Amino acid sequence: MKRRTFIKHAAHSLAIPGFLGSFSNTGFGKTLDTLLRLANDTDRALVLIYLEGGNDGLNTVIPLGNYGALTAVRPHVVMQENQLLEVPDTDFAFHPALTDLKSLYEEGRLQVIHSVGYPKQNFSHFRSTDIWMSGSDSDQLLTSGWTGRYLESKHPQYPEEYPNESYPDPLAVEIGLGSSMLFQGEKIGFSMVLNNVNSFYELLENEVDEVPDGPVGDKIRFIRLMAQQSQKYGRIVKDAAERITYQRPYPDNRLSNQLKIVSRLIAGGLRTPLYLVRMGGFDTHDNQVEDSDRTLGKHANMLQTLNDSIMAFMKDLEYQGTADRVMGMTFSEFGRRIVSNSSLGTDHGSAAPMFVFGNMSEGGFLGNSPVIKGNEVYNDNLTMQFDFRQIYTSILSQWFDSSAKVSMSANPNKTFEQVPVIKNILNQTESPKEKMLIKLFPNPVKDFANVSFNASDEVKIDLIDTSGRLLETIFQGSAEGRPFAHNFSMVQFPPGRYILNVIIGNNRQTVHLIKL
Amino acid sequence: MQVIKPGQYRHLVTKYQKVAPVDLTKGLDRKTKQDQPANARLQEIEEGLEPYSGVFSERHLAHLIKRISFGVNPDELNAFRNRGIAAVLEHYFSNKFDYPEPINNYNIDSEKTDPEVREGESFVLAKFNNEFEGDRIISIKAWMIGRILNSQSSIQEKMILFWWSYLPIKMWDVFISKNCYRYFKMLEKHSLGNFKELIKDLTIDPAMLIFLSGAFNNKDTPDENFARELQELFCVGKGKDARYTEDDVRAVARVLTGWTIDWESIHNTGAPQSIFNPEMHHTGEKRFSAFYGNRIIQGREGMDGAQELDELLDMIFTNSETAKHISRKIYAFFVSTEISENAERNVITPLAQIIRQNNYDIVPALKVLFSSAHFYHAHIMGVMIKNPLDFTLGYWKNFEMKKAANFQEERDLYSGILWQTANIGMEIGDPPNVAGWPPYYQTPMYDKIWINSDTIAKRIFLSDSMIFWGYRLTNSQFITANILEFVKKLSKPEDPNVLIHETSVTVMGIELNESLVNLVKNILLSGQDQDYYWTGAWLTYMANPADLESKNIVLNRLNPAFQRLLQLAETQLM
Structure with missing residues (x-):
């Protein structure tokens, strides 16, 4: 080993571990590289909101095609039809808590994509989460994320000599928990992880969380401060955050607190293209609703939080002047069973709707609202209409690069057809203001x-x-x-x-x- | 015969020393703020050497093992659980450890082939050859690391590091590999022995005679280097009552004149030898100050001059400061780098008493210390920042990381560890100076010196990479942590609370607070609310460990959870 190589190798720090990684598939690699470069050039960002636990799609976007049938198979959780937020000219309605999402839909800033999933649904939280994060087929075992593998092939030296002039900012930022599989490559992790909301503010204030009283605690405080200072992107993130001194109000909940940070970083000029935030609690096996009023209960509260958080985020983006360059997307490892259970809940299911939102959203809906026949039994599940990798592919391709053909499976020959999710595709002409009038x-x-x-x-x-x-x-x-x-x-x-x-x-x- | 001076081959060293010595003290404020000790709360410990009478829990056991060896693993905790302090100490103190001599495993790395020593043969008696000493020294250092990694439940290797930290040579300054090896063996021999005998051997050791230039001290051209350090650093110290004088330094130097190296033994095959040369000896009387009771050592002629050394050591070891000095060194290395006034009164003073009562046999004092209420005080357990060897080799032990399968791999693998630990501030066998590693003595930072924004990043990079993609020791050695096997040895790995708690006992110096436990648990549960999702995943895996899918599910949670655990500040403590 040459001395220089050795020292360089040993010198990297990932005190906050790091970002996106990669694929052996060259077609995909080339494309996403362009995507990310473009993301930097245009400061476009994508915010992934992971709803942990498996969101009940049928009680989020409710099919109205055969409400009697829906009532028959979901007697424990179904709401009264007249309580729902009906969407004109369609055959579905929003959950009554989703008033703001409905108005975003009506403004053409939120798109509903029906029945997203993958073939051969796995009903384990862990396994299904890994599938969504790795972009694998249901029967492929990958330990790295699809973005992680990609970045690895494009940034083989990372983290040596990063950040640099071309890539001054974290390649991805995730908030909550540790480093997710999404940004994990084969050889290195690529995301900057803010383990929780507090750690972000500690970074800003050069403070550390409470330590035990006494000499041991004094050592812990000291080590944490040193660890904070060692975070290679810490200074950059701090600088970006410090440029923003005012934000529109957000409710105080875990998701809002995360989105608030994301908006602040984007507004502060951080040119990170990908953000992952999380919201937990969607595993509603029991007491999903209150029996006396099905529009209340655990699930309603969570949807209310989701609704309020996204709206606060959108308003803040507008205020900061960044709304046109941020897109958001919700996803969950699966939906829930068609047939409800007697504990006023629902069990693990398959396909579920996704929301794609932002000023540049295509709006409207894709696919058909699920058809419920009324004779479904416990083991029946919704038929998938879209593979989740179609949505990833479409968003990346249309949001970051108009000519991209992104392949997601570990099988390089597998392609996923795009669907329209972005209204104005990334414009690369020299005079982007020249609008096509069709x-x-x-x-x-x-x-x-x-x-x-x-x-x-x-x-x-x-x-x-x-x-x-x-x-x-x-x-x-x-x-x-x-x-x-x-x-x-x-x-x-x-x-x-x-x-x-x-x-x-x-x-x-x-x-x-x-x-x- | 050609003499070799300390540092004479420094120009060759850079060729071998892959990591330039890291100066952790650069830029630190060295001034002690008298009114504000670095860690004032240590003063709250009233407990002294009286036996610890509280519950001897798993965490107490882990604390003891970490302090007297390098890291701890679930196997050891299981083996010594419920055995009691005395039984554990008995085992660790009596468990002597044999390890084969270092051999020529450097021919492959070297551009030339050693003409004296065939590959696979011992070089510890080979004659000096400046073209191979650097390679041989690296092989000795790799061997020293190999010894630690292969020793089981024994205090011996920790003692040798203690002595080296306290009474160091710098191997690169000495540069004669067989002298360095002999020094190691000398420390090993006395590692649990008698301090006075150790100092006697050390004074005339052929490596020390070079390192502190005693070999060049004679009646015509005195060299006071060793005479000063013998008092200031090795025996008497700089405590407020250590009032030896400059004249004492000169007198000690005179006593020691005549002791030098048999240079033929260096340049020929065979063990290095020191000799007493009466012609170089100062035969006049040596007068000492009031600090030494105005003692006079009469000059002796001829070979009798060598006996002045015994008189000198009797004088030094009669002084009450000497036992206090070694007590402070033991305390700083094994208990807390910073010594409060209470500790000075309640621990150091009585510990020095015990050492003197035992005529400088140190084992009785160590056993009392490691059984004391002071040692198990809440302010002491976890207060020490792991030194780079505790930190790195501790992981090797925790997670059963790869060990060398043969002598060639020993060099490859362990020299990799050598440079990685050097890169975070501790190159085994070469402390930055004769006072040892600064974290054990430098006010006001003490062991905090181990950690700065650079070293903490490298430490965390070690754990991140060993979990996910393999820690690169050399271009061919990427070492991974066996998290799965570690977890299997815990008492109830299917319970995330037990898993986190027992892991913290093993790798951390202190219990995690509730919010950190929840943070890690969240990762283990992928954000799910219910513990049973982990339980199910683990039991599914254990029911059919060959099933790749269930193994992956478990690993995809364990890896980020352990990444986070090992990134915590608590992991840096022991």
Whole structure:
């Protein structure tokens, strides 16, 4: 061993262990590298909110298609239909606690994605959490996170000589618990971990948590201070936080306290693209609701907290002027059973809805609200409509880079089709302010429609359904001068909602259309 | 015959010493604030050497074992549980340890092949060869680490480190590997023996004669280096009652004139020898100050001059400061680096009494100390910051990390540990100076000196990497901690509370507070509220340990939980 290498090796510190890592899959690697560089260039951030324990999707976004059937199979937890927050022009409703999420939905700033999961659902919290964090298939065993493996191939020297000019900030920040598998690579962890909210404020104040009284406690205080000072990103995070002296009010709960820090760091200029925060308690085997009033109880309280926290976060982002460059996403290791149990609760299930929110959200909903027939038995589960890796892929691709094709499974040949989640795809043209104005006429469509816009570039127009499936490529080729116009037929498609995915050069935009 | 002066080969050392010596005291405020002792609360301990009469719990047992050896593991706790202090001490004090001599395992690393010593053969009698001394010294150091790693439930290796910290040579300054080896063996021989006999052997030891240049002290050109340190650092100290004078230093130096090295023994095959050369001896009378009772040592002619040394040691060891001095050294190394006034009165003074009563046999005093109420006081248990060897080798013991399978690997693996521990401030065999490692004596910081923002980061990097991706010792050695086997040995690993508690007893100096326990438990439970999710995962794994999926589920929780546990400040304490 050369002396220099040795010393460098021994010199790294991960007192707060560190970030994202990587994949052997080169296609994926290349893409995400661009994503992260772009994230730095554009200061875009994605906040992952992990709902620990398995959130009951059927009591969060409630299908109204056959309410009698729902009542029949979930007699212990179902609410009265008239208590729900019905969403106009759809067949689902929000839980009554989710008033703010509903208004975000109505503003087009929150998207509901129905029935997200993965094939061969595992019902263990631990195993299913690992699957969501590692991006593995249900039968693959990976001990690293999908982001962790990626960063490892792109940053093989990390943490030596990090932070540096190109990457001055943590590659990821997570709050709560220790370092999650998400950001764990094969050889190194990549996230800066704030073990709890207090440790963030201790960092700001150069203080440490209470220590035992006496000489042993004095030593502990000293060591903690030294550990704090050794955190390689500590100074950077502290500087970012100190630039922000006022934030909009947040409620005082674990999730809000975390989101408050995230907003502060983003507003303070930290150019970290990925944040993970957590909220616990969703494992509602019993007393999920209060029997006297099903709109109350444990689950209602948690959804209230989620609702209030996200709204406070959104308002703060607006106040800080960062709302247009932050997207958020909720996920949970699974949903819960269709059939409720006699302890006023629900047991481990499968697919569940996800929320994707932010000013740049595509809005609306994807997929169909689950169909309940009324004859389901205890072991029945909701059918998955979207693989969670489709959503990851879509968000990363559309939020950080318009041309990305991200593969998530450890199997490099496996690809996941994208679904529209971002309204204005990342704009890489030299004059990003130049907006594409896409005209679609007529809409709703009976048989034929005409799409037109200004362009003088390569153009591709895809028709996709609300599940993200590609139905037809309507046009592909170069646009001869401007304006570009194209007629197409919808005769062959059944009535319903469709999406036009229009790609012009590096720009991507979507237009919703309705077939009568 | 060519003489070798201390530090003469310093220009060669940088070629071998992969980590430049780390100066932990750089930039520290060395001034003691008299009105504000560093750790004033130690003064609250009223207890002294009276036997500890409280409950001897698992944590007390772990405390004792950590202080008298290097780390502790569940096997040892299980073996000595409910045995009582006396039985534990009896075992640790009587458990002598044999380890084969260091051998030539450096040929592969070296650009040349040692002409004197074949690969796999002992070099401890080989003649001096400056082209190989550096490689041989590294092999001795790796061997010293190997000894610690392989010793089981014995105080011996900890005692040798104590003596080396207290009465050091710097191996790189001496540079003659066989002298260094002999010094080690000399300390080993006296490790649980008689302090006075140790000092006598040390005074005329061929390594010490070079290190403090006693070999070059003669009647014409006196060298007072050793004479000063013999009093100031080794025997009398600098306590307020240690009032020896500069004239005493000169007189001691004169007594010791004539003692030198048989240079032929260095440059030929065979054990290094020291000799008394009457021609170099100062034969006049040596007068000592009132501190030594105005004692006069009459000069002697010829070989009789050698006997002046015995008279000198009788004089020094009659002085009451000497027993106090070694008592303070024992206390600082084994109990608390900082000595309060109460400890001086209630521990040091009576401990010195015991040492004197036993004519400087130290075992009785050590046993009394390790059985005392003072030693088990809440302010003492956990108050010591682990030195780099306690810290690093403690992990090796806790988590059954890889040991060398053969002599070649011994060098590869253990020299890796050597440089890693050097990098956090403690290169075995080479304290920064003749006073030893500063954390054991430097006011006002004491053992806090071990920890700064750089060393704490490296310490935590060790635990992070051994858990997740392997701790790199060399380009080919990535060492992983066997967390799973560790956890299996706990009494009830399926209960997260028991798991965390028993782990803290083993690796930490103090019980974790409730919020930290919950923090770690949360990680173990992946944020779930119910302990039974861990219990289920663990029992599922144990029911079928070959099943990779259930093993992964368990490891994916244990790893981050242990990462967090070992990052805690409490883990730095013992």
